[in-house]
Amino acid sequence: MSVVTVNYEQEGQIFDIQRFSLNDGPGIRTIVFLKGCPLSCWWCSNPESQRRRPVVLYNQAACVHCRRCESVCRQHAVTFTEDGVRHFAYDRCTGNGDCATACPTGALIMKGQHITVRALIDVLKKDRSTFRHSGGGVTLSGGDPLMQSDFSRELLKACKAQGWNTAIETEGCAEPCDVRDVIPFVDHILMDIKHMDAEKHRLFTGVSNELILNNAKQIAAFSPLTIRVPVIPKFNYSEQEIGDIARFAASLGNVKCVHLLPYHNLGENKYKMMGCEYKMNRLSVQSLGNDDLEKFRPIVEQAGVRCRIGDEDM
Template sequence: MNHSQQVAKDNGKFLVTNIQRFSVNDGPGIRSTVFLKGCPLSCAWCHNPENINPYQEFYHNTEKCVRCGACADVCPEGAITPPVKRETKKEPEMAVACCTTPESSAARAVPEEISETEPPQIDREKCTHCMKCVEACKYEALTLVSTLMTVDEVYEEVKRDEMFYQSSGGGMTLSGGEPLMNPEVTLELFKRAKADGIHTALDTTGFAKWEIIEGILDYVDIVLYDIKIIDEEKHKKWTGVSNKLILENARKMAKRGTNMRIRSLVVHNVNYWDPGHAKGVMAFAKSLGESVKGVDILPFHNFAEGKYDQLGRKNVFKGFPNLFQEDIEAYEKIITEGNTWKTTVGGMIGVEQDAA
């Protein structure tokens, strides 16, 4: 347990990366989606890489960096290399006047000396997450990824938009990361929401002990359940874990009568274009019976590229283009045809409350 985790434990606080208000993709209606930090999976395409690690981290925005070196000065581990000034030469453009020749102009041209200071380089392997560098940065080039909050603080924020939940059939969604990695927090927030008549949604990978999940489901109106890859070996390759527990827990939820929406991500080199995967998702969803109220197909997007760069994380899909609805029409057709559920592309926009 590192310093930030110990502080959180001692003060009844936990790490929240974002509370997204007026969210319309994470369950029916207008919602507040709470993103909790920490996930047992390491999906190569993760659209929220800041939520994978369960401890506090920081972004490094080199565009805001003024190269003062204050961060390197305070780092106790020597994990930050100070800014380095480099001299480069820029060849001048050839200017040709009416009374000169290109040869004579080039002969008189002198290369221009350019000074450029590279930003500090951060060795994330040496970093112990003490955050002294963030405290020393006055220019917001180094900023915390998440905020330590209590259940009271989070729920107060969620309650601010209660009138919109009532008018739209919306509510609160807990996401991440994986909210089941924070079961006490997740359970308490859902309990409070249900006591106030606020619709609740759990956005989950399903990768947790059933004993943890079962105790929370009594307070959940709908589960947004990620089925990333059906084939177990491919699942291990791309997420780092087996999907046996995930599929087993989905079956247990269905047997229990839990309302579910299956979420299926379409990613380059993983399952795009793979008709076998689409057929597998459809077959698995059908096997869960009436518990499945719909399937949400989530096309890959590259909006998180900047986060990967600022977190110093490897981005397997850097430079890959976004996928759009027209790119996955055949996939959508396989998922939809002959089934009674409603299929969306990108989330639940336009899906009525009674479909949940």
């Protein structure tokens, strides 16, 4: 048996660690959220993940208008009008954190940090007894872990060296070589397929789906996977569109299930905190529940694939 070496000094960028998750792979899991995503979905609940560099969130309710953030910002991304209204130029922000450090009330929140594989494994070791007793492990999410393929590969290898189960949540929009580098070290692959029409996919996510669909075929040829579908009103909330995805999933021949996820707007406030538009408000749509997706279950099953909805047991 060949020995797999791990580069424990490989550095990456993460923005959160979430413990005791039950919906992102088997058992009780710890999710590591990585920075960077090639998509900019209108409904994204983690907009702070889309940029590779750290971003700063502004909690207006905690702001005392001391203007210290304005005085330390070297990019002049923060300005105040004479009547005390704060303006933030998101595109100018470099995420160096000077403003958050200067803020006396915690109104500015840094999202993103550099960390080595070694340091992250030390953090994850705190949950090893949970992994052992529940059959859980570590899930990489984001953003999209494939955007940091070198870091994801080494982190997954390090997790396997600890004997932990591994999973990855991915959009699949990455160079095929990056996919091939990472997937061999993953036990469970959860991949999003949002729409089968390339132009509608581009309109709502910023990119075509061509590379995603090709990578789904490549991954399915290597390993079983779960296809996840965020079900979004006025985007793919129809029997035809869900049916098209289910039939594509069935054609891959190695899909465990199609997991339908109801739309919610829980991330909307983050856009406000980043000074960005939440585009779903243009559509005037409401959040969905599991019951709203039940009508799609027979359509998915008729395509020959098991259907899971929302937080149903895996």
